[in-house]
Amino acid sequence: MKQALLIAAADPSIGGVLVFGDRGTGKSTAIRALAALLPPMQIVAGCPYNCDPAAHFAHCVAGCPARAGGATPAAVSVPVPVVDLPLGATEDRVVGALDLERALTAGERAFEPGLLARANRGFLYIDEANLLEDFLVDLLLDVAASGENVVEREGISVRHPARFVLVGSGNPEEGELRPQLLDRFGLSVEVTTPQDIPTRVEVVRRRDAYDRDPASFGARYAAGDSAIRERIFAARAALKTITVSDDMLTEAATLCQTLGTDGLRGELTLIRAARALAALEGRAEVTSMALRSVAPSALRHRLRRDPLDEAGSSVRVERALMELYPV
Amino acid sequence: MTRPEDIGAAVGLLAVDPGLGCRLRGPAGPMRDAILQALRQALPAGTAWRKLPAGATDDRLLGGLDLAATLAAGRPVAERGLLAQADGGVLQIAMAERLDEAVAARLGAALDWGEVATERDGFSSRTPCRLGVVALDEGIDEAPPGALLDRLAFELPGDGAGGRIEAPDAAAVASARARLAGVVVSEDSVTALVGAAMQLGVASLRAPLLAVRVARGAAALAGRDAVAQADLELAARLVLAPRATRVPIDAEPPAEPETPEAPPDQAERDARALQSESPLADRVLAAARAVLPADLLAAIAGGAAVWGKTGGNSGVRLRAARRGRPIGVRAGAPKGGARLNLLATLRAAAPWQKLRGAVPGRIAVRRDDFRIRRFRQQTRSTTIFVVDASGSAAVQRLAEAKGAVELLLAECYIRRDRVALLSVRGRGAELLLPPTPSLTRAKKCLAALPGGGGTPLAAGLAAALALAAHVRQEGQTPLAVFLTDGRANIALDGTPGRPGAEADALSVAASWRKAGFAGLVIDTSARPHPFARKLAEATACRYLPLPQADAGALRAAVQGAVQGAVRRA
Numbered sequence: 001m002k003q004a005l006l007i008a009a010a011d012p013s014i015g016g017v018l019v020f021g022d023r024g025t026g027k028s029t030a031i032r033a034l035a036a037l038l039p040p041m042q043i044v045a046g047c048p049y050n051c052d053p054a055a056h057f058a059h060c061v062a063g064c065p066a067r068a069g070g071a072t073p074a075a076v077s078v079p080v081p082v083v084d085l086p087l088g089a090t091e092d093r094v095v096g097a098l099d100l101e102r103a104l105t106a107g108e109r110a111f112e113p114g115l116l117a118r119a120n121r122g123f124l125y126i127d128e129a130n131l132l133e134d135f136l137v138d139l140l141l142d143v144a145a146s147g148e149n150v151v152e153r154e155g156i157s158v159r160h161p162a163r164f165v166l167v168g169s170g171n172p173e174e175g176e177l178r179p180q181l182l183d184r185f186g187l188s189v190e191v192t193t194p195q196d197i198p199t200r201v202e203v204v205r206r207r208d209a210y211d212r213d214p215a216s217f218g219a220r221y222a223a224g225d226s227a228i229r230e231r232i233f234a235a236r237a238a239l240k241t242i243t244v245s246d247d248m249l250t251e252a253a254t255l256c257q258t259l260g261t262d263g264l265r266g267e268l269t270l271i272r273a274a275r276a277l278a279a280l281e282g283r284a285e286v287t288s289m290a291l292r293s294v295a296p297s298a299l300r301h302r303l304r305r306d307p308l309d310e311a312g313s314s315v316r317v318e319r320a321l322m323e324l325y326p327v
Numbered sequence: 328m329t330r331p332e333d334i335g336a337a338v339g340l341l342a343v344d345p346g347l348g349c350r351l352r353g354p355a356g357p358m359r360d361a362i363l364q365a366l367r368q369a370l371p372a373g374t375a376w377r378k379l380p381a382g383a384t385d386d387r388l389l390g391g392l393d394l395a396a397t398l399a400a401g402r403p404v405a406e407r408g409l410l411a412q413a414d415g416g417v418l419q420i421a422m423a424e425r426l427d428e429a430v431a432a433r434l435g436a437a438l439d440w441g442e443v444a445t446e447r448d449g450f451s452s453r454t455p456c457r458l459g460v461v462a463l464d465e466g467i468d469e470a471p472p473g474a475l476l477d478r479l480a481f482e483l484p485g486d487g488a489g490g491r492i493e494a495p496d497a498a499a500v501a502s503a504r505a506r507l508a509g510v511v512v513s514e515d516s517v518t519a520l521v522g523a524a525m526q527l528g529v530a531s532l533r534a535p536l537l538a539v540r541v542a543r544g545a546a547a548l549a550g551r552d553a554v555a556q557a558d559l560e561l562a563a564r565l566v567l568a569p570r571a572t573r574v575p576i577d578a579e580p581p582a583e584p585e586t587p588e589a590p591p592d593q594a595e596r597d598a599r600a601l602q603s604e605s606p607l608a609d610r611v612l613a614a615a616r617a618v619l620p621a622d623l624l625a626a627i628a629g630g631a632a633v634w635g636k637t638g639g640n641s642g643v644r645l646r647a648a649r650r651g652r653p654i655g656v657r658a659g660a661p662k663g664g665a666r667l668n669l670l671a672t673l674r675a676a677a678p679w680q681k682l683r684g685a686v687p688g689r690i691a692v693r694r695d696d697f698r699i700r701r702f703r704q705q706t707r708s709t710t711i712f713v714v715d716a717s718g719s720a721a722v723q724r725l726a727e728a729k730g731a732v733e734l735l736l737a738e739c740y741i742r743r744d745r746v747a748l749l750s751v752r753g754r755g756a757e758l759l760l761p762p763t764p765s766l767t768r769a770k771k772c773l774a775a776l777p778g779g780g781g782t783p784l785a786a787g788l789a790a791a792l793a794l795a796a797h798v799r800q801e802g803q804t805p806l807a808v809f810l811t812d813g814r815a816n817i818a819l820d821g822t823p824g825r826p827g828a829e830a831d832a833l834s835v836a837a838s839w840r841k842a843g844f845a846g847l848v849i850d851t852s853a854r855p856h857p858f859a860r861k862l863a864e865a866t867a868c869r870y871l872p873l874p875q876a877d878a879g880a881l882r883a884a885v886q887g888a889v890q891g892a893v894r895r896a
Contacts, residue, residue, distance in 0.1 A: 023477045024531030028439065086444040087433045088385040092670075093446035100403045100449050100670075103677030104690060115446055128432045155678045171474070193530050200521045204535045205514070211540075212508060 001027075003277070004187040004297050005034055006228070008123075008165050010235040011276040014186040014269065016144060016166035018129070018301065021191030026203070027169040031125050034167075035082040036218075036225050039233040041121060045076045048113045049160050050120045081122030083115055083164075085140075087131065094136060095143075095151050096158070111158045116140075116149045119164040129168030140166060141184050183262075186269050187294075188301040190314060235279035242275050243285045251291055251324070258320045261302040270298045292321055330564070335493040337481045337565055338362060340544045342369035342500040343507060345417055345459025346438065347540060348479035350471065352464045353486030359463070362483060365492040366417070366461070369500050375416030377409050381425060385447070388433060392448040392670050401690060403449060403673075410434075410443045411454040418458050423475070424466025431472035434460060438478045448670050480537040482569040495548055503547040510543045511553040523563050523612040528573035538562040560614035568615040656698045671698035708804035709745040709762045710735070713791045714773075715811035715851065716752040717782035728810045728851045729773055735808060736766050736773075745803070747794060748772050751787035751811070753780035754821050758790065762798060781823060784815035784862075785831035788839060795844045806845050809868070812852035813859030829858060836865035847871060 004017045019027050044051045085094070096114035103109060115124070124140070126132060143149050149162040168185065182188070194200055210217040249271065256266045273294040274286045281290070296317045303316060341349055351359055367376065385391070390408030397404045409418065410433070418434075420426060437443045443456040460479060464471055495503070520538045529535075545558035656671040676696040685691040712732055739746050746769045748760035760772045787809075795805035818827040819835070839846070846868035850859035855872040863870035 022530065023474060024533040026532070028436075084444060086389075086446055087429065087436060088389050089446035090391075090448055092449055092674075093451060097449060098674050098677060100674060100677060104673070104680065105402050109678045112449065127436060131429050131432050193532060197518070197522055197525060200525070200532060200535065201514075201518050203532055204521055204539060205517050207536055208512065208517070208539050 001030060001189045001191055003293070004189045005030070005167070006037075006232065006280055007187065007273050007276040007294065008167070009034065009038055009232050010280055011239060011272055012163070012165050014165070014272050014276065016168070016185045016187070018182070018185040018188040019167070019169040019191060020188070021169075021171065022193055023171055025191045025193050027191055028127055031123075031167055031169065032082065032084075034123065035079060037228045037232065038080040038082075038122075039229050039236075040077045040079050042075045043078055043121075049117045049162075050078070050081065050122070051161070052121065081119055083119040083122060083124050085115060085124060085126045085132075087128060089115070089136075091136065091139070095139065095149060096160075097151070097153065098156055109156060111151070111156050113160070116143055116162040116164070117160055120160070120162050122164055124164045124166055126166070126168045128170055130170040137181060141181065145184065182301040183265060185301065187273060187297040189297050190300075231280055234282070235276065238279045238282070239275065242278050242283070244271055244275060245285060248274070248286045248288070248291060251288060255291075255295060255320060255324060256299065258324065259299060259303055259317065261299060266299050266302045270295060273298045288325070292325060295321060332493065333561065333564055334362065334483055335365070336545065336548075336561055337483055338365045338369055338492060338494040339500065339503075339548050340541055340565075341366055341459060341461075341481070342371075342495065342497075343503045343544045343548060344540060345370070345374075345415075346441075346457055347481065347537060347544070348438070348460040348462075349481040349483060350423070350462045350464050350476060350479050351483050351485040352466075353484055354465050355463075356486045358487035359485035361492050362485070363419075363461070365494040369494045369497060370417070371497055371501060375413050377413040377416065377418050379409055379418055379420045381422045383409065383430065385433075388430060389443065389445045389447060390452075391445075391450070394669055397669075397673070398690070405450045405452070407454070408443070408445070410437050410456050410458065413458040414454070414456050416458060418460050420460060420462045420471075423462035423464045423471040424469040426462075426471050426475065428472045428474065431475040435474045435478055477531050477533050478537075480541055480566050499548065502550075503544070506547040506550070506552070507544060509552060510546045512539055512543055513554065516542065516554050516559055519559055519611040520562060520567070523615055524567050524570075526612055527567055527571035527615060529567060529570045530572075531570075534567060534570050538566040541566050556610060559611045563611045563615035571615070574616075657701055658695070659697060659699045668698045668700045672696050674698075708806050709747060709798045710739050711747045711749060711762075711791055711794055711798070711805060711807045712769075712773075713749045713751060713756075713787050713807060713809045713811075714776060715782060715784065715787065715809075716750050716776055716778045716780075717812075717814070718752075718779045719782060719812055719814045719816075728849070729776070731810065731849060731851075732773055732808070733770065736769055739766065744806075747798075748776075749787060749790050749794065750776055751783060752778065753783070754786075754817065755783050756787040756790035758794070762794075781817040782811070782815050782828070783817035783819075783821070784811060784813075785819045785828060785835050786817070787811075788832060788835040788866075789819065792835065792839050792842065792844075795839075796842065799844075804845075806847075807868070808847045808849065809862070809866075810849045810851050811859060811862070813850060813856035813862065814852070815858065832862060833865050836862055839866045839868075 001019055004019075008014050008017050019031070021027050041050075042052065093114050095116055096112055099108075099110040099112035124144075126140070129137070143162050144164065144166045147161060147163040149158075149160055151158045166185065194203065206217075249267075252267050252270045252274075256270065259266075261267075270291065271286070274290040277290045277294055278284075278286045283290070296314055299317050300314050337349065341347055351362060353359065370376075379388070386406075386408075388408050388410055390406050390411060393404045393406035396406070433443075437456045437458065438460065441455065441457045442453055444453050445451070460475070462471055462475065462479060463485065465485075470476070517535075517539060520542065521535045524535045524538070539562070541562040542554045542558040545561050546552070546554045549555070549558070551558075656668045658675070672692060673690065673696075675698055676690060676692045679693075679696075680691060683691040683693075712735070714728060714732065736746060745762045745764050746760070746766060747758070747762040748769055750757050750759050759776065760769055763769065791807050791809070795807060798805040815828040815832045816825050817823055819831040846866055848859055848863035848866065848868045848870050850856055850870065850872040852859065852872075859872075860870050862868075
C-alpha cells in the first residue's frame with residue numbers, strides 16, 4: 001500500500017489508487033499520513049484552483065487573480081492538498097455551485113468552488129468508496145479522467161482544471177465496487193491485518209503514543225518523513241529521464257497477455273508504475289524486478305473477472321509471474 | 328458472561344473516557360435503564376447527551392441548511408448536526424441493530440478522527456466531535472453494522488433484573504480524567520493484551536487498542552499512575568472476551584489428540600510461545616477466558632461470527648423501498664408526493680432577485696424556481712438458492728449442483744443481485760447466508776456446504792417462501808432457484824416417510840404459486856425425477872433437469888425466470 005501511494009505521489013498520471021481491506025487495518029490512517037510526505041507545491045497566491053504559476057494561465061477560470069491582474073502573479077508555496085471527501089457530501093459541494101450567500105444578499109452570480117477545485121493538483125480521498133452514491137462516483141471518475149470540471153447549473157457555466165489522484169478505500173465485506181469502476185483506478189492494493197505478535201504490539205504501541213501526545217509523536221518521525229519527501233521530489237525530477245527498454249515493454253505485454261487483461265490500460269499502467277518505482281529507487285532504467293514488484297497492484301483488478309474468484313485475482317497474477325519468471 | 332461488578336466498572340470507564348463507546352444488548356428493561364442512569368450520574372454535570380432517532384437523515388446527523396433560519400434571515404444559515412452537538416458527550420443510538428450502514432460509516436469516521444467534516448448544502452466545515460456512542464441493540468437476529476461494533480469498547484447486557492449499579496461518582500470520575508493522560512502503560516502490558524487478542528481470534532487491531540485505553544482508564548480510576556495487572560485483566564474481560572471468535576488453545580495441550588490435526592499456523596505458534604514465557608499474558612488471557620460468552624462454542628460450531636454481522640440491514644432497505652435513493656433534483660412543482668428541495672429552489676431563484684425587484688430580506692420565488700427531489704426505486708432482485716444437500720443428493724451430484732450454482736452466481740454478479748443461500752438437509756432447512764451483495768461470501772459459504780441426511784424438501788420450500796416474502800417486503804424482487812433431486816422423505820413436522828413428505832412439499836408449493844414468486848427448479852438427479860418435475864409444476868417454476876444443463880442452457884433458463892419475475896413483480 002505504501003509503495004502504491006508513493007508511486008502515485010511520484011507520478012500522478014498513474015490514475016488513482018484503490019485500497020481494499022478489512023476493518024481496523026489502518027487504511028484511512030495511512031492515506032491521511034500522505035499529506036505530510038508530499039513536497040510542497042507552488043501556486044498562484046489566492047487562486048482557489050491551486051493554479052501553477054509556471055503554467056499557462058489561459059485555461060484558468062475567471063476569478064483567478066493571476067488572470068485578472070495580467071502581471072506576473074505572486075506565487076506562494078503550499079502543502080499539496082489531500083482533500084477528504086466526507087461521507088454524506090452533497091453534489092453542490094463536490095463540484096461547486098452558485099454562491100448562495102452572495103446571490104441572496106448581494107444579487108451577484110458568483111461561483112463557489114467545491115472540493116474538486118480544492119483537490120486540483122493534489123489528492124482526493126474517498127473513504128468507504130463502496131458506500132458513496134453511484135452518481136457521485138460516476139461524476140468523480142469522469143472528472144478524474146478528463147482533468148477538468150465542467151459545471152453547468154443554476155445559470156453559471158464554469159470549467160476549471162481538476163487534476164487529482166483519486167484514492168479510494170473500502171471494505172469488501174460491505175459491498176463490492178462496480179466492475180466498471182475498478183479498472184478506472186490505476187493501482188489496487190489489498191490490505192490485511194498483520195498476523196504476528198511483534199508487529200501488532202508495535203502498531204498498538206504507536207497508536208497509543210500518538211493518542212497521548214500527537215506533537216512529540218510527529219516530531220519523532222519527522223526525519224523519516226522528510227527523507228521520504230526528498231525521495232518523492234527526486235523521483236519526480238528523474239521520471240522523464242528513466243528509460244524503458246524494448247525488452248521491458250515486451251515483458252509487460254507478455255504478462256498482460258498471459259493474464260488476458262482487457263484493453264491496453266494494463267500495460268500502460270504497468271510500465272508507468274514500474275517507471276515511477278525505478279525513479280523512487282534511484283535507478284536509471286526500468287528493471288524486470290520493478291516490473292514484477294508492481295505487477296500485482298497494477299493488474300489485479302483488471303483481470304477478466306471470474307466474479308467468484310475475487311480473492312484469487314492476486315493469486316492469478318502471482319501465478320503468471322511465476323510462470324514467466326521461473327526461479 | 329459479564330460479571331455484575333464489571334458492569335459498574337464499565338460505566339465508570341465510560342464516564343472517564345466516553346469515546347470508548349458501548350453496546351447495550353437486549354430489550355428495554357430495568358437493567359438497561361439502570362446502566363444508562365448510572366452513566367448519566369457518573370458523567371460530569373452539563374455533559375451533552377443526545378439521542379439519535381432511528382432512520383435519522385444526513386441533515387440531522389451532519390447538519391446542513393437551517394431552513395427556517397435561512398428563510399427568516401434571507402441568507403444561508405447553517406445548522407449543526409447531532410454529531411457536532413454531541414461533542415464531548417454521549418450519543419445514544421436507539422434500535423442500533425437497524426442502523427444504516429452509511430450512518431455507521433459516518434459515525435465511524437467521527438469516532439476515528441474526533442471531528443466531523445461536512446461538505447453539504449453549500450457549507451464546508453470541520454467541527455470537533457469527541458463523542459461516546461451508546462448503542463442500544465435490541466436485535467434478535469439482527470445486529471448493528473460491523474463498522475460501528477468494531478469501534479465500541481464494551482458490550483454490556485441490557486436485559487436482566489437491574490438493581491443498583493456500583494459506579495464511581497462524579498468526583499472520582501473528575502479526578503480520574505485529570506490523571507488519565509499521565510498513566511503509563513508498559514511494553515509488557517501492551518504485549519499481553521495484543522497476545523490475548525490473538526489467542527481469542529480477534530482480528531481487528533482496534534480491539535487491543537481499545538483494551539489499552541480501557542486499562543489506562545481503569546488505572547486512572549483506581550488512582551494509579553501506571554497500569555497494573557488488575558487493569559489489564561479488567562480490559563481483557565470487558566473488551567476482548569466479548570469479541571472472541573475462538574477458544575484459546577492451552578499452552579500445554581491436555582492430552583494427545585486422537586486425530587492428527589493440522590499444525591497451528593505461525594500466528595498461533597507465536598501466541599503460544601508468548602503465553603508460555605510471559606506469565607502476565609497468561610493471566611490476562613485467563614481473565615478473558617473466564618467470561619467468554621456461553622454461546623461461543625455453539626456459535627463457532629455453527630460457523631457464525633459472534634461479533635457483529637456484515638450483511639445488510641432490513642430497516643434501511645424498507646425505507647429505501649418506500650422512497651428510493653435520492654438521485655438529484657429537477658425542476659417541477661411539489662405535487663403528488665414529490666418533495667421540494669428548498670436549497671436547490673433558492674439557488675434557482677437567487678440569480679433573479681434583482682430583476683424581480685425583491686426587497687432585501689425577502690426572497691422572491693416563482694413557480695419556475697421550484698426544484699423537487701428525484702428518487703430512484705431499487706429494482707434489484709435477490710436470488711435465493713435452495714440447495715438440497717441431503718444424503719441422496721450428495722450421492723448423486725452435489726458437486727455438480729454446486730458448479731451450477733456458481734454459474735448462476737456469475738449471472739447474479741452481472742446483474743448486481745443480492746444472493747441468499749438455504750441448505751436443505753437432515754431435519755430441516757437452514758439459512759446459511761442471509762441476503763448479501765457479496766458473492767465472494769456466497770461462494771465461500773457454498774464451498775463449505777456439507778452433505779448428508781434426509782431430504783426435508785417441504786421445510787426448504789417453506790423457508791424459501793418466508794424469505795421470499797421478506798425480500799418482497801423490502802421492495803426487492805425475489806427469485807428462487809431450487810436444486811434438488813426430488814427425493815423428499817421428511818415431512819414438515821420432521822417425521823420420515825416419503826408419502827407424507829411429498830404431500831407436504833406439494834402443499835407448500837401451492838402457497839408458493841399463490842404468492843406468485845418466480846423460480847427455477849433444477850433437477851440434480853442422475854435421471855430426471857418425476858417428483859422434481861411435479862414440484863416445478865406445482866410451484867409454477869421453470870423445470871430444468873441438470874443432465875442437459877450445460878452453461879448456455881442454465882444461463883438462458885435463469886434469464887427467462889428473472890424476466891418472468893420482473894414482469895410479475
